[in-house]
Amino acid sequence: MFVRLRKRSLAVLLVAGAVPVMFMLYFIFTTEDVVSNHDRILEADVLESKIVQRLRDTENQNIVLRKELSQTQNQLLRLQMTLAAANESTKMKCLNAEPDVPKCELIHVAIVCAGHNATRDVVTLIKSVLFYRRNPLHFHFISDPIAQLILSKLFETWSVAEVQYSFYPADSIKPDVTWIPNRHYSGVYGLMKLTLPKTLPLNLEKVIVLDTDVTFATDIAELWKIFRVFKGKQAIGLVENQSDWYLGKLWKNHQPWPALGRGFNTGVILLELKMLRELSWMQMWRLIAEKELMTMLYVSLADQDIFNTVLKQHPYLVYRLPCQWNVQLSENTRSEQCYSEASDLKVIHWNSPMKLKVKNKHVEFFRNMYLTFLEYDGNLLRRELFGCTNADDTAHGQDLLSELTDDDDCYDFRREREMTHRTHLYYLDYSYEPQSDDVTLVAQLSMDRLQMLEMICRHWEGPISIALYMSDAEAQQFLRYAIGSETLMSRKNIGYHIVYREGQFYPVNYLRNTALQQVKSPFVFLSDIDFLPMYGLYEYLKKAASMMDISHEKKALVVPAFETQRYRLEFPKSKAELLSMLDMGTLFTFRYHVWAKGHAPTNFAKWGTATTPYKVEWELDFEPYVVVRRDIPSFDQRFLGFGWNKVSHIMELDAQGFEFVVLPNAFIIHMPHAPSFDIAKFRSSSVYRKCLKILKGEFQRDLSKKYGIKALKYLSVE
Template sequence: MYFLLLTLELKERSTTGNNFLFQMFRPRKKLLIALLVVGAFPVCCMIYMLFNEDNVYSSYNENRVINPVEVKLIERVQEVEDQNIALKKQLSQNQNQLLRLQMTLAATNDSSASAKFKCVNAEPDVPKCEVIHVAIVCAGHNATRDVVTLIKSILFYRRNPLHFHFLSDPLTETILRKLFQTWSVAEVEVSFYPAESVKPDISWIPNRHYSGVFGLMKLTLPKTLPEHMNKVIVLDTDVTFATDIAELWKIFRVLRGKQAIGLVENQSDWYLGKLWKNHRPWPALGRGFNTGVILLDLKMLREIGWMQMWRLIAEKELMSMLAVSLADQDIFNTVIKQHDYLVYKLPCQWNVQLSMNTQSEQCYSEASDLKIIHWNSPMKLKVKNKHVEFFRNMYLTFLEYDGNLLRRELFGCSNGTSNQTQDVVLSDHTEDDDCYDFRSERELVHRTHLYYLDYADTGSGGPDDVTLVLQLSMDRLQMLEMICKHWEGPIAVALYMSDAEAQQFLRYAMGSETIMSRKNIGYHIVYREGQFYPVNYLRNVAMSQVRTPYMFLSDIDFLPMYGLYEYLKKAIPMMDMRTQKKALVVPAFETQRYRLQFPKSKTELLSMLDMGTLFTFRYHVWPKGHAPTNFAKWRTATTPYTVAWEQDFEPYVVVRQDIPTYDQRFLGFGWNKVSHIMELDAQGYEFVILPNAFIIHMPHAPSFDIAKFRSSSLYRKCLKILKGEFQRDLSKKYGIKALKYLSVE
């Protein structure tokens, strides 16, 4: 048992930094287990017999001679015990010797690098409130998804305040601003620098790398970042941290003289020029360096005239090389080749490169050696490496990790400027309120990732263009492809998902030719939090990203008639919606059949109504919701007609983009659309029924919120209370013309 405890102690030490000795004894693991099995059983038996009051010895004479086998057993136990004591002493001996052993494993063959690494470990920890600055070039939808995984891995381990500096294009800035604003992580600040402002400095450089002009922007950081910033960690979006970023920040302290750039040696043979015949790389020092992880002493680089230095060297080299192949990395390496005093060689664990033809396996022997994993291959997770499954699992862990769990506060470091953790402030509500859960969740700000997939705002729809606005959860995902086939115009859709579900959606979308062929659909991920489905919150997120003058407010389980997009673009100017407050109502129908021959015209739809294949929407459970549409009149109507608002009216409407947002107090099921239509009526909107337009509701399993509404009397009670409060608020907001809503039960 003692041997087992010792083994566990060794394992614990390995996870807290003293891992080398445990690794050193690991080859003897089988021997230890064998000794444990062979030796522990007799020992246990002996102890049992010695101390049990009813043991078999009670029937023998106390002066019995001990069996020679037992003597050997006792001697063997003592021998094992002596070995354990010696081993434990060895573990508790010279801590400096352990440090030297760790240095030998972590550093490269360069003895000077080992000495420097020893200095780094000897340095005191970074003060807990010192801000760590991180610069990232991020552009494009794929990059925003990658950077979220990178940020998660940093936040998971970090103990210091962070300040992220992004060089980005306008769309990427919009995405990341919204993400960090809604993420609301304590002690994290974000700054943005427009890529357009730095393009003149690097756009003249021909680049064969897939990163394009953005792959050269790291060269401009000493000029782009604020003058008061003296140092920064520069990261590619495709790296994943496996340790606290403060450990990397600490290495700045050992830079000496004019050392201004910290880099890990390149782990491929690229700069050796041996990959293929006639391969001619840019000049580099030895194997060269990889720029996926960089320490930049900005102050020193400004003092030596960095911008002019690299530009002159690049201009000269381009005369023979014609273009860079590895973007900024080629230029960094050529500068270091001529000015080797600039570089500080980082231990290779700080950039374990998983590109093709690398020797990254030489950087580590155990997982605890890893610091940063760099997926620097165009193949990314498909790259070949004997430990790639381990690396992939580590990456996927952060990819699907719930980002809400990373909002933990750094106690004692609040400076009044960074984001605060998202604690719901409910000064007007108490937990004694039966409807506390409803009131509290309306205050939630959900983490939001806009434009999760590629999106292109062509702006070619003209002054009467209209966007379809939708929201959905994972269980309605299968409707997306069908809607894409029925609506060719722009779509804004908010998807309520967990981090793991967002990855499932990504895989689903990437495998769908229909979805991937459309670039006019904005997919906005709203990350799941709380117990109710925030239906109106989702609608507001989608509405906020509409880029057209008009929008059609619908639901994911409705299929528009074929050609509805073009029909609406013609109806909008005819109704003079630009100057008049009008809401164009698209009549809603439903089917109970999962397989439906969708009607191609109003004539076919009327025929299916007569045959009982179709019905007016919710005629059997909620007729009040659409009764004002006057379906009897619609059957024969050839021109638009106006209807008056009635209690519980909730049609699907086409409106201007500047309408009021949905009221977010209504969660889950009930009154979410009714309240919005009521406010449109309060603002004086006229409801006009379109005679040749329709949508059809497709059958599906009831949502979880409907089930809660039907089964919970408290749910129904709170909905009624919220409804009354909304009506009173509406009367206060719109005055005498809204008094009629107070009489509505």
């Protein structure tokens, strides 16, 4: 408006000629520039003020929007959780609507188990499965040699009805997976589940795969029937991972392997083996793993990383199991969302190096459930499955028992002679290669003699094979005791073999045979747990066994036995000190006051002055502690509890022509302890003593039949 007025005035002035034209032009345009600059400054100030205000308004609006977005996200999360729960519920309803697995249908379970510790874990898992199961089972173990030895003996002696087992050597599988760099604590064995479609028999079409650190809280048949709802090419059933591992949010620069969403946990897997073989599973996962390792360099979670990356590229393979089938108790998990009540639980997975120390608001409940199965009497799981038991499996045992009659006063003795005790070999780590002249101390004990172990270890540095007669709960007490003992944990040359308690008599010779069978050295020293060897006895016996050539000659080297009645004893460091203590009455020859003839043939008077080994003749009731070669006859298992258990064995050695040679510079000392329960029964029960006499007669007659005329002397002497 102002410009338009100025132009109109200029026209008037030009017409009037009142002012020179050039001057007027200069004045007007100069004035216009000044006014224009001032105007622009005012406009800029106004604009800046408007921009600042608009920014403030925008920021306020953003704050409101963020609050609304946060509320919306929380609502969506709650809705997602509700939908997930509803989905889980729908799945469970659909699964529950499926008909039950036929009661005699065989369920197959695959487990990778290697090493001593893993065998202890797998026993707890198997107990939980057996406790709830109503179907026959077939366990497929990928194992190293030590685990195969332990588990085969365990299943053989457990004798659970309708349970089969097979082993697949891990060494033959290692080439398929050792090329994968792995930082998981499970080592190469943590990768072997990837090979199951190749490793397991071709006629096996489906299998449940379990980690050793899971515990069942329901019948495994419920999991088995989920195979029926697999569709299309679904071949791998897994539970979603309950930690944020595969989301990459656990720490800065955390780069997990690729996965679908949260990924999946491989502690519990359903594998459709037939489908995976058709899809060339071995080639599929190997190609994907090789490609990813070019950038990832190694796996952190063993097979789980590779399974997840394969499923990321081939999502059609996976069937999402309800999360109750793998409630994961590890760090940074959200496992609490899987259940609201204990009845919802199906499988508890202790998938953390911390194991029972993991933090969870219900961890005490889970821990108690685990400990229940840990200490549960496995003998109670031998029950037969109604209508499924194979008659041929139990026919032999029934035939033996049918020959016994209840009206026999010695029925209990005869029945327990036929009993097979559940046995867990090498309960703790064992790693020892025997020398060519090595001697292993063989002994057995029950819980009340446990304190002798450390004392013997201080006196005997060589290998030991020892059978421990305990209940499941006592075995756990022993484990805690051993782990807490620096003396025991420092030794890897001791084989601890748990024989689980069953029956009313102490199976002393069964225990001795168990320990004897596991000896790896050429020679054995047959001792008892309440004897302490003299210092240096191990090295002395090795030299004596070699010098006496007992590997080729039938000789039993007698180690003279003494005893003390004092709980605290200044242990003699030499034969001279021992003889002095005998003179002073601090020590005595073993059982001189109650059972002198058990060791009288040793001839202690001669031993006191002997400097070279000397031969002694066998006499009735002779029961010395001897060093012999490993391939001797077993102890006769008809003798239970107290009485004639060693006497019968020495008698058979004599029948086989063994010479008894006393070592002049060797000794052991019996330490005092409370009387055993079995000796108390022997002393108080006339039936016990009567049956022992009957069993002795039967043994002597059997010995005569076995060894002919040369064994008749045992009958005549008696």
